Amino acid sequence: MSQLNRRHFLVTGLAAGAAAALPGTAHADPTTDPTAGPTADPAAETAQGLASRGLRTDPFTLGVASGDPSHDGFVLWTRLAQEPLADDGLGGMPQRPFNVQWHIYADETCRRVVRAGVTVAAPEWGHSVHVEVENLSSDREYWYRFRVGPYISPVGRTRTAPHPLAYGSGLAMAFVSCAQYEHGYFTSYRRLAEEHPDLILHLGDYQYEYTKNTYTIPGGNVRDHLGPETVTLANYRQRHSQYKVDPDLQAAHAASPWLVVFDDHEVDNNWADEIPEHAEDQPTFLQRREAAFRAYFENMPLRRTSIPRGIDMQLYRRIRWGRLANFHMLDTRQYRDDQGCGDGYKDCPASVDPKRSITGAEQEAWLIDGFHESRAQWDILGQQVFFAQRDNNAGPAKVTSQDAWDGYVASRKRITQGWIDAKVRNAVVLTGDVHAHWASDLKLDYDDPTGPSVGSELVATSISTGGDGADSDPATHPFLKINPHLKFYNNQRGYVLTKIERDLITADFKVVPQVRQPGAEVYTRATFVVEDQVPGVQQTYLRPLPPSITAERGMTVDETVRLETERP
Template sequence: MISREPSMPHLDRRSFLVTGLAAGAVATIPASAALAAPDPATETGQSLAGRGLRTDPFTLGVASGDPSHDGFVIWTRLATAPLAEDGLGGMPARPFPVLWQVYSDAGCRRTVRAGVAMAAPEWGHSVHVEVDGLSSDREYWYRFRVGPYLSPAGRARTAPHPMSFGGPLAMAFVSCAQYEHGYFTSYRRLAEENPDLVLHLGDYQYEYTRDTYTIPGGNVRDHEGPETETLAGYRQRHAQYKADPDLQAAHAAAPWLVVWDDHEVDNNWADEVPEKPEVPQPDFLTRREAAFRAYYENMPLRRASIPRGIDMQLYRRVRWGRLATFHMLDTRQYRDDQGCGDGYRDCPAAVDPARTITGAEQESWLLNGFRESRAQWDVIGQQVFFAQRDNNAGPAKVTSQDAWDGYVASRRRITQGWVDAKVRNAVVLTGDVHAHWAGDLKLDYDDPTGPSVGSELVATSISTGGDGADSDPAAHPFLAINPHLKFYNNQRGYVITKIEREQMSADFKVLPHVQVPGSEAYTRATFVIEDQVPGVQQTYLRPLDPALRRSRPITVEETVELETKRP
């Protein structure tokens, strides 16, 4: 990989110090001192903090992320006009001191930590505060203040102590939120579940300009601005998504662990290769750099993820006491380009042992993590389908080259790695394919009678693809061709899990509609993974709703079309 110096505005020493505060290094002061500081609602307070702000700058809400046993990240980004075309959110071109406070009660009366962080224009007036020194395994609340303006409050929580299992963990995971295809009701329903932790596995936002990626009957709302290719464009698009009240509710409900997939940059990009390499795109690396910078600015990430030019450290490990270790992967930034194109192919390159989807360094990091893990559950949060999905009943393998099927040796090395390390319970969490799936993981998919060595749970989209339709999961042709796959559903929604020492249960939540707002969520199916019993076991399946079902089973060709976008 080429490592380049950032082409973003040059920062002198003074600017670096201010930006460093905005990017994570915060001035922390005792809670009593923060509360005794000049009241931002007074004339003095406004002159110190809110000068130049005539409207509420907290239009993008608040968020928390990457919890540890003694803290977490809290985030906000100031924007008085979030959809401004220049991407600056209507903010004056100067830094703003932002007071942050963490509370031990939902009423925000008992302050336990507080300080001041600088929201600098160089980083889109974003604020990332790494709060520490808190008690383990408990809830906290937080909010921000600038001048007379007070942000909404968010709920966060710390992980259990490293030597403690803690209680059951309510963890939800989601992916693929195309703003134009539907309302973000799934995020609202997720927030109402009151989870302890949320994983977003990619396609948080989409790059297309309006009327480029459309669904039958037409999109229900439109993107602002051109296709995202510049820093201003990515900032504007992130702001449009963050301004959605349902997404804000989900961010405020619990800490998030985020990783990207392709649409945060460009459809089906791979390392330094754009979606369409045959079309000259000399500015692709500049585009990638802008996308990475905007992604960091808009996510509750620690300072370790501050981008440096075209590179950004996103893969990382988060431990939830002794109960679970989350290995969050980046399967875009380091991969070899897809072989034989991006779609379903019988592709010789797929089995090339030299090809990788993670890159050698990340693969080594992951395998070392397996060897060192003492967790009850090792959870791999990543982007694209892990298990084999052959869509051809004959001898040839016709698989998606954009998924792990396009990198068979890479998948085998990682699967063998957790087997050799004697990982107690390996569970892969996946997004990308706009449908719910559940299945068993194998070392040898050509031997359906061979032992299962792990489990995969796949979340459908939040909104991408529009409403979708219900169907008999057993009637999907992929399940007949691939007996290790156990469940399929093509409605929108999310997955919420309960992780305990004895088992992990997963409720596949769906919504009848997302093309109109307000639908209620219900559980379509529940699967359980028992401790030290690899593979998924169905414990509940809701009967088909006649009003929502398809008139006929879905076909292989329709599945491929649902998952593939070629504007």
């Protein structure tokens, strides 16, 4: 490994508020595998013992993850925690740095080491590890794991993107959002891991901030949050750890590289820039936001460009999957204007104010510049809240969600016009937040339903938020009648699994029948396609409904709409 210079790999170790780039060490020999087991070298055994001094048990309780793939690398992540649920947020770790070995393999059996090195897990950053690796082969799978002393992490699978000039053989991509620990088991994460996608997008609400039983579902919650509502760094670290120890979530992280962006619950419900949900929380909100951002970075496979600096965190970014797709990952919380008339569905004059923005001017310009520079087959916006218009009033008044893009109409129109002017070949918006599956056509002018479609939106339901939910005939949902560009609705839990090819995106809306009990099987509720240069969604499959299924689930469509409108 001493023959490899810093251009061959980059290791990011975090210490005391900065990123330290560390070269490889003598343990990083690509022809051997120190993680394979105890060594016969007494000197090496002594070094391992010193490295793990103070560790009484396995520190890899939070699993492993990878993310932000490029054509020649990715980020590897883990975080050391002997007692992950400790209420001080320190994970039972001695307050000193630990050297962590990492290895990347060309095979699933972990015999062929292709990269290795050592990085530092520092207490200032919750003993988290972020390793940025470069100069690997493009468009192929890799496996990885970590070691501290005698302790070896689980194995994770990851991959690189195709070369920037290549389309590759197609991309199996899934996207998810909204995993409320108290509302149900993370079965959908497990079923998603079993799909072995090439890439997973998490579009927000990775964890929830509430203390137990604050946000309840019909029939009562099935699990409890530990600790108080998350406000301090210790609170957020403990909450992330509680989620991370879930075996289904760990399986999904280990299965594929992730692209992550936060929404509101990673900080505070419906927060906007420097404004909390409740005015009485204003005096301490910026300290809370800083703590939440720090914990989010510590627990996600993000590059050092996203290291928080005080209350600021660079999260919007662009990931290129060869010539096939550009993923424009957006941040619709940190820079938005406050909701014009408060939260909820309202007929709000401020929603059409041309000065208001959900992205902020700088991010909006970055996005539109990206449209003009793009030569990709598909330009995909990974973002948090509903993009298309959803009017819930059949009369002349327009009653829409002020927390979504409907509350920032001019901002939505500028971005839509941006991809039209740039002659983007195919614009597709991916969305989370609303705890239900949706599919819709996108318009420049939603007041003219006969106008052309200019893009497509696919919306993933929640992993668990809202509990089991209910199956129903999507045609009976009142929103689809009022908004003809809306084409599909389903209120069960699950995820969306897509196959992205040069001429077609195929989206399977996957659902599980229940989350109140673990282990449910997954099935495809509906399939939609988006054809190359044909804006809008087209349904190709809809699973037949058993008779009276809505009544059997104990929830009507009207009740579902009410819950969505009034949810915390």
